[in-house]
Amino acid sequence: MLMVIVLLVMVVGSLLFHFIAPWHALPLASNWRDMDKTLTITFVITGIFFVVLNGFLAYTLLRFRRGQGERPAYQPTNHKLERWLTIVTAIGIAALLAPGLSVYADYVRPPSHAMEVEVLGNQWQWRYRFPGPDGKLGRSDARFISASNPFGLDPDDPAGNDDPLIEGSELRLPQDRPVKMLLRSIDVLHDFYVPQFRARMNMVPGQVSSFWFTPTVAGRFEAMCAQLCGVGHANMRGAVVVLPGAAFDAWIKAQPSRSAPAQADASSPVDVGMALAKSKACVACHSVDGSPGVGPSWKGLFGKTETFADGSQAKVDLAFLMQEIKEPQSRVVKGFPPVMPKSELTEAELAALAAYIESLAK
């Protein structure tokens, strides 16, 4: 009797939780209403099976309670029952799979006029690239990646010269125009995900994965990495800003490319360093206010004497910082895991970052 009550409480509780819990999908902001429909179909089918099977179990426990001196009948096979179970289960599984497969087939077949957008992920930041006025993305390859060529553009492919390069975590897209997302990763598995678009895809090092969608609502949406990709994963966040078409066209024209690089930054090294700390995602692991993080906080770090895992010590000065950022694994500070990824930085960028950390000394 106790088990019957437990089963009924579980079924009723699950149903109530589903309908009255405050966690529901964010409002849809793309063309993928079919994703929501597929999810609903899955919920309905699994919900019906959940209620029916647990209800049947509760009924059986009640109806066939064993009385004094009774023995249950032994029935090793029942072909009729097995046939019915096979048929009903097969229909249920097919009904679960078929809608998903047909939506997925649409999801990876973009309309021919979709604009291509490349998303490049690495630990723990996002970059984006668009085709330039020629409408073509230049070839790229991981072996061309360097501090001055973070996208790994092929130097011999002129089609890449006019590609707007977005160095930063914010992507802008035009409203009501289909986009085909091309996803690349240069280190580990990542996953570009914007919940409101109902669209996401794994980014696999060594291959380009793709899907398409049409943003239908203007506004700012949070993009996040949906694959556990290391200690900074929770901070691998970006944004997608959906703009009316004309505003997007004006913005994209103003973005730097290989043939029209961004103007050299005239601001002070400390400001440049602060911007770098954000764009290179250093702040994902290093706090600037003294709070604990994956790596040492930068507040008050400059001028301190650090002890390394091997027991040796060194005073934190500019040369120390530049060396540590350049070769994070060569000496690891005691008490911290050896997880800092190497980032491609020019000498000037290294010096700017070190200057920024120096400015946080007091």
Ligand SMILES: [Cu+2]
């Ligand atoms: Cu990631």
